[in-house]
Amino acid sequence: SQQGEEDPQALSIQEGENATMNCSYKTSINNLQWYRQNSGRGLVHLILIRSNEREKHSGRLRVTLDTSKKSSSLLITASRAADTASYFCATDPDNYGQNFVFGPGTRLSVLP
Amino acid sequence: DAGVTQSPTHLIKTRGQQVTLRCSPKSGHDTVSWYQQALGQGPQFIFQYYEEEERQRGNFPDRFSGHQFPNYSSELNVNALLLGDSALYLCASSLGGLVVVDEQFFGPGTRLTVL
Numbered sequence: 001s002q003q004g005e006e007d008p009q010a011l012s013i014q015e016g017e018n019a020t021m022n023c024s025y026k027t028s029i030n031n032l033q034w035y036r037q038n039s040g041r042g043l044v045h046l047i048l049i050r051s052n053e054r055e056k057h058s059g060r061l062r063v064t065l066d067t068s069k070k071s072s073s074l075l076i077t078a079s080r081a082a083d084t085a086s087y088f089c090a091t092d093p094d095n096y097g098q099n100f101v102f103g104p105g106t107r108l109s110v111l112p
Numbered sequence: 113d114a115g116v117t118q119s120p121t122h123l124i125k126t127r128g129q130q131v132t133l134r135c136s137p138k139s140g141h142d143t144v145s146w147y148q149q150a151l152g153q154g155p156q157f158i159f160q161y162y163e164e165e166e167r168q169r170g171n172f173p174d175r176f177s178g179h180q181f182p183n184y185s186s187e188l189n190v191n192a193l194l195l196g197d198s199a200l201y202l203c204a205s206s207l208g209g210l211v212v213v214d215e216q217f218f219g220p221g222t223r224l225t226v227l
Binding site: 033035041042043044045048088100101102103104105 | 116145147152153154155156157160202204215216217218219220221
């Protein structure tokens with residue numbers, strides 16, 4: 001089974017609203033990263049949060065990490081139509097030899 | 113400063129054929145990872161190359177092999193193609209020599225279709 005699981009699988013909101021996506025994982029990690037992908041093309045790195053951090057901000061993005069619950073959330077505030085994309089969380093497990101693991105993603109649609 | 117580049121952009125093959133995909137990492141990066149992304153799914157880790165050696169490998173059969181050159185560029189080879197190999201193949205580069213992987217930079221991907 002996958003290390004990271006995003007929730008919900010799909011989300012549809014109006015422009016200007018906030019979008020929240022959640023990610024759960026199974027093993028302890030070094031860091032957790034969020035990526036965006038437009039129309040099945042390359043992934044764009046959004047933000048990295050380390051295991052000893054609880055919250056991080058970048059522009060309209062806010063990421064939280066709760067290592068006790070093995071979960072993270074990505075909040076996009078004041079969403080725009082250009083935010084329409086798939087969002088993935090990826091974890092770097094802290095056991096050497098385990099690879100970098102992506103969840104199945106949340107497909108966000110921001111309606112104008 | 114060029115980012116990660118991949119070639120070709122699209123590729124169509126038939127079952128049983130072999131394919132080679134290419135990746136050039138971001139300037140200054142020495143580690144290349146390959147991922148397979150099926151339609152509607154998240155990327156699945158294939159393997160990672162550092163110092164011209166395979167450092168980590170995901171759950172993929174031996175039909176998937178790779179190579180890293182002294183200039184850090186990399187190739188992904190897939191033999192005996194199956195219909196299920198149809199996917200977007202993504203290359204990512206990072207700075208290696210560490211167990212912990214920080215930010216990875218992704219290329220635009222190669223869309224492989226197996227008929």
